[in-house]
């Protein structure tokens with residue numbers, strides 16, 4: 121439909137329009153053309169070229185201009201219909217009732233305003249709402265007649281869609297028959313979303329990778345692309361699932377017909393299916409409320425959001441709930457991009473009615489955007505403490521959910537090849553939760569020929585040693601352990617917060633001392649010449665005193681911190697603790713065989729080999745002995761405590777959040793561990809105790825939603841570890 125030259129031209133226009141805060145009325149036609157183009161890419165081709173939030177931003181501009189100049193609205197404006205276009209390979213059929221879009225907002229204030237209008241229109245004090253997740257998939261409509269699934273249709277342009285019944289029949293959560301007749305229903309049109317769970321999506325991408333095919337961009341594209349596949353067996357392979365959340369139309373066995381979303385489709389193939397104009401069911405009948413219809417669907421064997429939904433009165437409760445739910449977003453097994461808030465009472469829905477674009481009784485509250493498009497400008501290669509050479513993408517700075525992103529992860533060489541990235545490409549960057557932003561996709565359709573391939577260095581970008589790669593690995597490494605980058609990174613890791621925690625040293629000072637020739641390796645940290653440091657600029661007596669005492673204090677850090685600080689490959693904090701608990705003195709580790717190491721919890725072949733290699737290396741042992749001489753403590757004190765029968769919290773998991781009144785976080789963790797407890801890094805159903813201090817944030821919110829977690833304060837914790845008498 122669009123040639124590649126047109127595609128590039130429209131994308132340039134998109135960029136130009138996106139860059140402007142406020143569009144002029146003269147740009148209306150251009151804006152419409154751009155929106156039509158992106159709708160085509162999104163709905164028909166299933167290959168969007170911009171992020172949803174970027175599309176939404178442009179669409180909002182269209183609404184704004186048209187609101188100010190209603191005389192300029194044309195019947196083919198994107199605001200006058202739902203999505204555009206249908207793919208050609210499936211027969212087109214009419215929906216019984218048009219499938220509209222939803223009004224959406226990223227802003228909770230808009231919800232308040234929307235509620236105000238709804239109360240005004242209805243004359244009610246408070247409105248009851250039903251809130252459910254906004255599933256990020258592809259919408260479908262299903263028709264059951266005499267309890268049998270007779271038709272499945274994509275949304276298409278909202279009026280008509282592609283008939284994809286055979287594909288729909290592959291989806292196991294959609295029953296082929298359902299007992300609607302029990303409720304007196306003869307024909308029913310229901311709607312929902314086809315989704316792919318995060319897990320199925322990953323598995324499916326792994327399969328594609330094995331076959332050497334390009335991975336799919338995200339679960340939503342995977343779901344929507346699947347619906348239009350020619351071969352139903354391929355659809356079955358994708359493990360799609362369905363949530364059904366709406367009844368739009370039904371006829372009863374005694375001849376009553378109801379099109380719930382206002383008017384039914386005028387061009388219906390079957391005359392009998394048109395609205396007969398009857399009154400709505402009362403709020404106490406099963407289909408009289410939205411939540412009632414979710415329950416009915418659930419009872420008929422559909423996966424409706426019966427468990428996920430929440431019925432609440434008043435918009436204040438609603439906004440609180442949507443914010444709470446946003447915290448849980450990453451815990452869900454499927455993707456959601458917001459919440460949908462619906463007026464619960466159908467009679468009231470009917471009174472509120474709809475615009476040409478969306479019903480007035482529903483509103484989508486979209487979560488903070490996580491994706492944006494930008495240009496890939498360069499790949500930098502960084503050398504880590506184990507010599508691993510990691511590519512990091514430099515992109516044109518772009519704002520995602522309020523944070524400016526200028527670099528993004530591209531993992532490794534394989535990842536870059538798999539995604540087919542080139543310098544100069546337009547790329548989709550995703551920033552989800554606490555994860556480092558990453559490039560998830562590039563858009564080859566937008567290339568103009570000036571893009572260049574990414575060249576991988578064969579030599580270390582820092583010390584020029586020839587890089588090596590183990591067969592089963594994706595990473596290239598600099599083999600030179602004296603490599604400046606590695607030495608620096610090892611020291612920076614050694615002093616870091618979760619390792620020896622020498623905060624006043626830090627990356628900047630390490631670099632400074634290194635360049636001044638005052639520090640060349642880890643033991644050197646304990647031999648710093650403070651007189652020489654005093655000569656450096658901006659190093660007053662106070663900073664020196666701080667530095668000296670911080671270094672001194674680090675000598676008595678618990679053994680697991682020292683083990684972690686050594687930066688042994690594959691040895692994270694958890695494995696470091698396992699190792700520390702297995703010995704009295706760190707040097708005992710050099711007498712353990714690979715097999716013995718593998719007996720330890722969570723230590724597999726790869727990890728055991730790496731630990732073994734580290735402790736078989738003479739230079740490393742020499743370094744440890746040197747550290748010992750310098751006063752760094754290498755014994756496990758805790759082990760004796762646990763051995764003396766203090767294992768009272770054996771197997772219980774703990775997480776600390778917020779500032780506690782008397783204990784430092786590290787002290788509290790050590791106390792829990794000394795009694796056999798385990799520290800975990802995040803809130804999940806595996807957590808037993810969340811110990812909460814002041815200003816506890818999202819962890820507390822999350823924990824409140826999992827009722828097996830015990831939420832306690834410091835005083836209760838101290839009782840648990842027997843530091844305070846139980847009452």
Ligand SMILES: NC(=O)c1ccc[n+]([C@@H]2O[C@H](COP(=O)([O-])OP(=O)(O)OC[C@H]3O[C@@H](n4cnc5c(N)ncnc54)[C@H](O)[C@@H]3O)[C@@H](O)[C@H]2O)c1
Nearest residue numbers: 158159162168170171172175221222253254255259365460
């Ligand atoms: N990236 C692009 O180029 C591009 C182009 C066009 C559209 N879009 C995206 O699509 C959106 C508009 O498309 P739209 O109208 O299909 O979707 P929408 O985001 O406005 O919301 C309506 C859709 O939400 C879905 N939904 C999920 N859970 C639901 C629930 N519980 N109840 C009701 N509906 C639920 C339904 O499929 C429904 O059709 C835009 O906001 C934009 O984000 C993106």
Ligand SMILES: [Zn+2]
Nearest residue numbers: 580583598603
């Ligand atoms: Zn090097």
